[in-house]
Amino acid sequence: MQQQRVLMISVSAGSGHVRAAEALLEVTPQFHDVHAQHIDVMHHVSRSFKGVYSDFYKHLIQHAPALWAYLYKKTDDAQQTDISTLLRRSIERFCTKDLIRKINEFQPDHIVCTHFLPAELLSREIKQGRMTCPVWVQVTDFDLHNLWVQPNMSGFFAANHEVAFKMRERGIAPEMVHVTGIPVSQVFLQAKQIPNAKQLNRAELGLQVDVPTILILNGGARIGTVSEIAERLLRCNPQLQVISVAGNNPQRLQECQKLATQYPGRLVAIGFSKTIEKLMAASDMVVTKPGGLTSSECLIMGLPMILVDPIPGQEERNGDFLMEQGAALKVHDIAGLDYKVRQLLADPNRLETMRNNMLEMGKPSAANDVLTRVLEKTHAAS
Template sequence: MPQHPPKKILILSVSAGAGHLRAAQAIEAYAGHDGADGTGPLATARHIDVMDFVTPAFRKLYTDFYIKLVNKAPALWGYLYHATHDAPKDSSMQRVRRAIERLNTRALMAQIAAFAPDAIVCTHFLPAELLSRALRDHQLDCPVWVQVTDFDLHRMWVLDHMQGYFAATDEVAFRMRHEGIAFERIHVTGIPIMPAFAQAPKRMQCAQAFGLDPQRKTILLMGGGAGLGSLDTIAAGLLLLEGDFQLIVLAGKNAAALAKLTALAAQYPGRLLAQGFTSEVERLMACADLVITKPGGLTTSECLALGLPMIVNSPIPGQEERNADFLLEQGVALKALDGASLEYRVRHLLDHPEQLQAMRERALALGRPRAALEVLAKVLATVPQAQA
């Protein structure tokens, strides 16, 4: 009996922060898994970072400038976040932004045509907006889906001609309906994370592999993929606290922060593990009892999947602030606005293990470790079967 060729799924993201890319990579990873019938991969998937197909100036604006802005001028970023959310679609600011995007992304459309996908999933609003216009102008004839990657909805994600939307929570879905998206186009799946987070790594094995004591309380401090924040200063303050705990700090791609943390680790032998960018985040999380992190949608979804209580540290105004609000309301996180409040909250949770356990149980209940698989399944179910 002939087998049908795998459906072709294109996933588009933007490397403005690591979260959009990681969501796309998670969907791509699940596409490579064998289906339930054992006939081969669920789909042929390709992930494209839109920033690989724009001019250097446009890439610098969308990626380097974004990182500098949220790290050095978070209040300005917060203003821009709210201003663009509130601006009418036909405002001069929005028209200028769309014109710049059109001029700088023509190469991307050629790549899409060459791959000839059966469906497209966008994990950032930029490619979704470009494809909305292509669909309107009949330059594209495959369905386009949108995966929102935060526990909030910014209006730049709300576009015409989309096949459907994937939301992190019921509240985000409600906000989508409030913005005029039809009920039947909205699916509450959670935020896509890698398959490794659905396999619950064993703490004992992971701790031993990293030279950690699996019996000691362990705190994981994260600065995101770019290693934002004064991680060495925060770590130094935590290590002065009383209590028998060990500290893991992830510096991401921030080489300067990693160098400072490595020097600090030498002053506290056996208490501080400094790590740069790693593909084994889930194994390090498996060693931890508490995570201190910026409240990005992807990182916090990973924590929820593994049942990790959080202290969200200095959320930037905008999407991180909204993410933090959700986590606090759900009882899975506390918020620290400065070093003193962070140290107080760490000390409080270490002294009240019953609260830490309650937060852990609530996080496990909220986690959606197979969100990416749910997204992929929904997309594939609506694509007509290709002929063998």
Template sequence: MTDILETSGKKILILSVSAGAGHARAAEAIRAHAALHDLTSTVVHLDVMDYATAGFRKIYTDFYIKLVNKAPTLWGYLYNFTNEAKRDSSIEQLRRCLERWNAKGLLQAISDFQPDAIICTHFLPAEMLARLIARRELSCPVWVQVTDFDLHRMWVHEGMTGYFAANEEVAFRMRAQGIAAERIHVTGIPIMPAFAQNISREVCAKELGLDPNKLTFMLMGGGAGLGNMEALAAHLLRMKGVCGQRDAEFQLIVLTGKNTQSLHALQHLAKDYPHRLFPCGFTTQVERLMVCADLIITKPGGLTTSECLALGLPMIVNAPIPGQEERNADYVMEQGAALKAVDSLALEFRLRELISHPEKLLAMRAQAQRLGRPYAAQTVFACVIEDLAKTQACPVID
């Protein structure tokens, strides 16, 4: 495998869609692994929305983000409705017509690049390319990477060379949808190379000013179900009476991302909790925060969930988006790597239980480590390159 990767010299195109961050993060993970393990290939990642009209982009990305944040129940209905809709229904025909209208720029970019293979981390480009394959207007292999622990029908299309599944259940669902077993590869969901490294908790804790030997929780992403991060952090830090102690003496890392208002509020709150509250803003090295934590409180996106599992980090999931995130949450909870909190009181109860019974937290960590697939991106890329090598090795018979 290594020899093939070091000398492949191929042109690989990765297509994502910026509807949420996960699809692009998976694409970037594959590209980053290729840069580390392939010395000669050219790997390019394109966002399909960069080639769509402004109106289509606003509907497809902005509307999606507003919907999942403001009306998650409606999104859940649409998720299930489109999963069950017949391919020849009028609404499906209208959707495909709109997509075709907005595909011209992307198709020109593909023609200009002339890829040897294409990897799609979103169903939209896969659907567009399936039509080209059916009309014999595209001859290079197209692969599909599903980025959740569930399979929606819109991921499944004729003519795809192969599919990459997060786990065996997703692969089972793929076979039930008519995808041939030999085209399915259970790889996990691609995450960045840093999550496969042996990162020192002691070193990272020192960078943050944390005590590496103290129980540490991490809060990321907030969520409507638990309220804003400042209020939630204050609620948790006021916890008392755990195991007969006057206070629950844990450290709390809070990642606010690009929300500077929340960061400033938490920095002010941290003055009341010295050496216990550690607010952090946007970072490209989230793995260095995660490795300091014994448990993370987060929304269960496919990429975030995969990153946590790769580090053996147990989760308390909150406010999952109905549809794909609910399925992600179901998976990690069924496997014993996560718990769920529907509000701040539920979260406090879960934390009290884990503090009182540390063996439960250790069992959750063991399950997370068992499920983790830190090398998914490398496996995906290697599979695509090896398939190209096999194709070239076989003579074409007219």
């Protein structure tokens, strides 16, 4: 059998799309005669395009979320033939010629897009006869936006049956729609399966092994910074210990480290973590934004979520889905956060129910299932 070349294409507008592509790349050694590669669109476009597409997006969600919410709905309602849509596509094609060259150099037999931008660009390449290999789309949210629905694709992978239903409603042939979940790194499943994982990871962090633990991944404008959330929870809940993650923000990390000296043995302050799965395994609940990948990771870990400051549009819809399924609670201010944490600590049965709901929804084999489907026809033909 001839070696199959599989290309994963993501966009680093937010980290979730990249993590989904990396999760797919991670499982390729499980398949025989497959050579895979992952490329990020933003590494192969002009600086001006990256500034507009990625940096401007990040600026909008941080400083003008209401405007982003409007643009999200506007583009969701837009038709393929709208003048604004055609103009946007012309600009994208002009600024991404190097990306097309990079794809052609790899000579893929299959392409999986974990962002709608490369799917949109490659749809035109297929239409013009300049590309013949199958292109697949992995939706990385728990709801469907119109930009994911591109013509000339070989198939679409959905996070759940509702997304699949909406795909069919928007004209995608039923045989092209597959419910696989969102690809997540296998380290999350492995971390959960270690015997006594919670106690072992707490001990490794220097925390007490039998004390309720909450992981803080995000703050927000209305909730407060990570350190402010940690301070409120520690001060008002003496029976609680906290893991705070400041990410790549040195100021926030310094604030958390200073706070840790006031609560010795009860607060672990971490900057950027490459082993977030261990922090999740050590925790009983997490304060976070409902990004598609973070949510999928929490589902696999069975880690109940308290949602703060979701990005209007995709994260709000993700949050709605998770709350409907009994996997998450949402808070609007720090007092509400404190109240809901107290409720969960006082009601272990409710916390366990949320955990079980999450485990039922989790799709730990999503990455494997996606690649199995992509390679299915090739293997059948051999």
